[in-house]
Amino acid sequence: MMSIQAASGAIISIRGLRKSFGPNVVLNGIDFDVMPQQVVVVIGPSGSGKSTFLRCCNGLEKAEGGRVDICGHTLVNEGRMLPEADLNSLREEVGMVFQSFNLFPHLSVRENITLGPRKLRGLSRAQAQIEADELLKKVGLTDKADAMPASLSGGQKQRVAIARALAMKPRVMLFDEPTSALDPELVGEVLQVMKLLASEGMTMMVVTHEMGFAKEVADVVVVMDGGVIIESGSPQTIFTNPAQERTRSFLQAVLSRG
Numbered sequence: 539m540m541s542i543q544a545a546s547g548a549i550i551s552i553r554g555l556r557k558s559f560g561p562n563v564v565l566n567g568i569d570f571d572v573m574p575q576q577v578v579v580v581i582g583p584s585g586s587g588k589s590t591f592l593r594c595c596n597g598l599e600k601a602e603g604g605r606v607d608i609c610g611h612t613l614v615n616e617g618r619m620l621p622e623a624d625l626n627s628l629r630e631e632v633g634m635v636f637q638s639f640n641l642f643p644h645l646s647v648r649e650n651i652t653l654g655p656r657k658l659r660g661l662s663r664a665q666a667q668i669e670a671d672e673l674l675k676k677v678g679l680t681d682k683a684d685a686m687p688a689s690l691s692g693g694q695k696q697r698v699a700i701a702r703a704l705a706m707k708p709r710v711m712l713f714d715e716p717t718s719a720l721d722p723e724l725v726g727e728v729l730q731v732m733k734l735l736a737s738e739g740m741t742m743m744v745v746t747h748e749m750g751f752a753k754e755v756a757d758v759v760v761v762m763d764g765g766v767i768i769e770s771g772s773p774q775t776i777f778t779n780p781a782q783e784r785t786r787s788f789l790q791a792v793l794s795r796g
């Protein structure tokens with residue numbers, strides 16, 4: 539057994555993380571630590587392994603090599619995964635928001651938010667509703683509590699998805715391109731909620747192409763390419779003086795697109 543240790547004080551610690559799909563090596567040795575209250579923005583070309591990296595951090599994908607420690611659990615170590623029961627409690631501590639919202643279409647906004655707390659945190663309907671209404675206020679959707687998801691804009695749906703994740707009282711939030719499916723005019727309202735969370739001290743890992751958000755909010759920017767982290771650093775360094783030519787050309791491609 540390799541003696542790989544989590545960094546002390548880190549809330550997420552990743553060592554030698556490897557993941558393949560068949561012959562396709564998607565993560566090829568990732569080492570990274572996230573400290574409590576840090577906001578880490580992950581950037582890199584399509585197919586570089588960003589989503590897989592995030593999914594390995596909450597057990598949606600099983601890494602076959604290396605180790606992931608998160609919120610005090612060893613999620614995976616050399617291919618051995620936490621038992622299912624512990625995995626469920628870990629997922630309560632690690633919230634995830636996807637590009638495609640994934641709201642329950644047959645439930646109202648409020649019911650989308652109260653379902654998890656009632657089932658998994660054992661809250662009464664009344665208590666879950668009180669908490670849901672507080673969260674809806676936080677994401678600016680108090681007036682949509684009884685609406686059905688289909689009646690909402692993409693930006694509103696994504697804010698509900700964030701509120702739903704927060705209802706589990708997570709210690710870490712993972713965002714996988716949360717604004718990529720939105721019309722441009724709706725991106726800002728979602729980023730604003732994420733900025734609020736960051737300012738409240740939420741630990742966050744965010745895959746995004748929103749470089750303005752990264753510059754303003756990230757403590758650390760991680761650049762992935764070909765299944766590895768090619769560099770990481772402050773937004774200032776990554777955006778103005780990256781060490782890697784591949785970072786430079788990726789940023790040029792993203793910035794010339796808009």
Ligand code: ADP
Pocket residue numbers: 559562564582583584585586587588589590591
């Ligand atoms: P990114 O989010 O940076 O675009 P992904 O992590 O989604 O990258 O994908 C990295 C690589 O892994 C891609 O080549 C993709 O086709 C492959 N991949 C991702 N998920 C799966 C899967 N479930 N089965 C097979 N291949 C996958």
Ligand code: MG
Pocket residue numbers: 588589590714715
């Ligand atoms: Mg992706």
